[in-house]
Amino acid sequence: MPDYSEPNTILYQDKEGNKQILGYLWxxxxxxxHKHNAQLQVVNKYADDRPLNFIELLDAAQSGIIDVGASIQPMSMGSLSRMHEMSYPVNQASWCTMLPVERQLHVSELLTRVMPYPTLILLLLVWIFYEVLRGRWRRHPRLQSSGWLVLATLVSSNYVGRLLNLFADPPSLPPVNSLSALMESPVRIISIRSEYSSIEFTQRTKYSAAFHLALQASILIGLRNAFNTSYGYTITSEKWKIYEEQQKRSSKPVFRYSKDLCFYEMIPFGLVIPENSPHRAPLHSYTLLLREAGLHDFWVNRGFSYMVKAGKINFTNVVERYQTKTLTITDLRNVFIIYVSVLLISLVLFTCELFVSWVNYWLGF
Structure with a gap:
């Protein structure tokens, strides 16, 4: 009984319209x-597109409907009361988070970062130094004018150099490296209730606002396969290889695998099998032989080609191609705001000076 959790087991139709199964578990x-001169009989080959959940597979094995479930499940997540209904560990993987790549800064944000605080402090120190030595420099007007020209050249060159560097390779927002930082961002981790209940209780209660629960697993899988950047997704390190490989065909990645937001590290995965099945010991020995021979890793690495063969992956660019754009008024909004603010301050100071001079004039000072 495959659970049809891609890319472990993949249900698809061939050119003749017949349903076939692919995947490294298959x-x-x-x-x-084949080793035991037997044939596989699939119980749910004509099932719908809905992947089976963990409880359905365990119940099918317990009732004797299947000998072995073509489904690999975590053995140390959530409740351990039914771990005896699983085989010996077949694989190990981490359960972490797939997050959207942080966006690059907009032009208006870049312009505000061109002149950082250290540069402003340096200019202030130069101005104070000039005011202190201004009395002595009056004897050397040529040196004074040359100094200001050199300073203006250095400042303008520094500004233009920083601006061109930021435009050529704009920096991105700081990466999200914790659940608390995720709560401050607009991104939420979408999950289904069964996966959400497997997360530690303290994390669920303290950071509940960082999660968004989906009613069905198909909704989550559809959003994840479509590279919807509105959400982050929980994913195992094995399944992440498929999305990583798919993004290599794109102009730039839109998702990254965050090891900072891992809920379980290197957890064992086993096959669903009845507790007293005669296949338990032979299957364990055979999986060890496959791993020693390298066939297990070979089949796992073919997951991406299996997905392509089944038509589950399209090679359309998941992001828009970069296009150069001219500066607009919106991009210069922050510059205009600063300019108007400084202009208003100067007008207020000038008005205050005029007011003080008029008061002194009328009072006869």
Whole structure:
């Protein structure tokens, strides 16, 4: 009974319209059946597109409907009361988060970062130094004018150099490296209730606002496969390889695998199998032989080609191509705001000076 959790087991239709199954778990069970001169009989080959959940598979194994479930499940997540209904560990993987790549700064934000605080402090120190030595420099007007020209050249060159560097390679926002930082960002981790309940209780209660629960697993999978950047997604390190490989065909990645937001590190995964199944020990020995021979890793690495063969992946660019754009009034908004603010301050100071001079004139000072 495959659970049809891609890319572990993939259900698709071939050119003749017949339903076929791909995936490294299917390769493993086919090789195991071939070793024992047996054939595989699929219980749910004509099932709908809905992937089976963990409880459905365990119940099918417990009731004797299946001998082995073509489904790999975590053995140390959530409740451990039914771990005896799983095989010996077949694989290890981490359960972390797939987050959207932080966006690059807009032009208006870049212009405000061109002149950082250290540069402003340096200019202030130069101005104070000039005011202190201004009395002595009056004897050397040429040196004074040359100094100001050199300073203006250095400042303008520094400004233009920084501006061109920022325009050529704009920096991105700081990466989200914790659940608390995720709560401050507009991104939320979308999850289903069964996965959400597997997260530690303290994390669920303290950072509940960082999660968004989906009613069905198909909604989550559809958003994740479409590279919807409105959400982050929980994902295992094995499945992340598929999305990483797919993004290599794009102009730039839109998602990254965050090891800072891992809920479980290197957890064992096992096959669903009845507790007293005679296949338990032989299957364990055979999976060890496959791993020693390198076939297990070979089949896992073919997951991306399996997804392409099944038509589950399209090679359209997931992001728009970069296009050069001219500066607009909106980009210079912050510059205009600063300019108007400084202009208003200077007008207020000038008005105050005029007011003080008029008061002194009328009072006869």
């Amino acid at each position: 390769d493993l069970l086919e090789a195991y059946a």
